[in-house]
Amino acid sequence: MSGALGREAAVLDAADVLRAKRAEFALADGTVYLDGNSLGALPGAVAGRLADVIGREWGQLGIRSWTESGWWSAPERVGDRIGGLVGAAPGQIVVGDSTSVNVFKAVVAAVRIARERAPGRDEVLVDAATFPTDGYVAQSAARMTGCRVRAVPAADLAGEAGPRTAAVLVNHVDYRTGRLHDLPAVTAAAHTAGALVVADLCHSAGALPVELDAHGVDFAVGCTYKYLNGGPGSPAYLYVRHELQPRFDSPLPGWNSHADPFAMSPAYTPADGAARGRVGTPEILSLLALDTALDVWDGVALADVRAKSLALTDFFLRCVEEYVPEGRVESVTPAAHAERGSQVALRCAGAGAVMEELIRRGVVGDFRPPDVLRFGFTPLYTGFADAERAARVLAEVLGP
Ligand SMILES: Cc1ncc(COP(=O)(O)O)c(C=O)c1O
Ligand SMILES: Nc1c(O)cccc1C(=O)C[C@H](N)C(=O)O
Secondary structure, three states: OOHHHHHHHHHHHHOOOOHHHHHHEEOOOOOEEOOOOOOOOEEOOHHHHHHHHHHHHHHHHHHHHHHHOOOOOHHHHHHHHHHHHHOOOOOOEEEOOOHHHHHHHHHHHHHHHHHHHOOOOOEEEEEOOOOHHHHHHHHHHHHHHOOEEEEEOHHHHHHHOOOOEEEEEEEOEOOOOOEEOOHHHHHHHHHHHOOEEEEEOOOOEOOEOOOHHHHOOOEEEEOOOOOOOOOOOOOOEEEEOHHHHHHOOOOOOOHHHEOOHHHOOOOOOEOOHHHHHOOOOOOHHHHHHHHHHHHHHOOOOHHHHHHHHHHHHHHHHHHHHHHOOOOOEEEOOOOOHHHEOOEEEEEEOOHHHHHHHHHHOOEEOEEEOOOEEEEEOOOOOOOHHHHHHHHHHHHHHHOO
């Protein structure tokens, strides 16, 4: 650490109300980890929990663990814990499958409900810069339901929802630029137009306060391996708003979402509540790793997370401005706090090679084509000294 910004970082770290949380993570020595927006860091307690789940619950109790260890109901129990982080009252979130699969369930179900109300609706609106999987799944879901996809810039989604719109699929935060979209406005406009909203929270859950119930969002999906630190491939989640649950007609009705799964009935009767979003057997090992990973949120106020995230990203941008010669990088992340998630994306010539060199020097971010350096700031374990060092090393890599 060096210079005035280094000293400022030390002062900011000393005053950080979340600083004790860093010790709950296993972080590699000498590395600045700014890739929690792709794969969150490992919470230290996860290894012990998995050892117990494997050794005792699976190894000793075996099949009995589905009931005695609570495996069967873990998708709803862990879903309620995630609900506490995304403004969802209990009973509306189930954990399981991937985000991609949950986008499929949500978009098809949203179209089906919209069609019940007004059969002529035939359009799925998606934001044009969506994460690819959402766009691919929306295309297929639309084809299967006789709709067409119309891609418009996220900022135009609210204005574009109209009488033909059945569903609006919006990424809460853009994965490439880190732009935070106006979910309440999109939701309100979609509802005025008679459409339903599906929100992808992959880059917002755990990074900033999300208020699903308060904003009346219809469906939401998200992964748990980024800011929720569930580990590689940890299961995703599906939120279905309470009032919609009786009409939620899942396109993937598996035996796990049956009202009486062990009746093994040939006829499908959907379960009530969040369980209707289940499909097949839950991913118990990664689900229970996630369960323990969520313990790091105990005693954490999301307002503190948001305040630190904005302070960190502001500070990083200041350090970049100070250290990196003018014109070498350009931030594509909005300066306005109301429009920023928890990452900074810098457009940079030769970004792929620059990121490789950054990683070689211990600053781990990622590269997104065609020319974006992406730095994720995870307030629970990223400090101001990390932000300062990352900007300093970036300047060294780019040269004078
Ligand atoms: C916004 C967004 N949606 C969906 C996904 C993909 O989800 P999954 O691969 O878990 O299905 C990602 C990241 O991979 C993402 O950033
Ligand atoms: N899910 C990932 C994976 O399995 C491997 C590498 C990266 C990912 C990601 O999550 C990418 C991430 N959604 C992104 O915003 O780019």
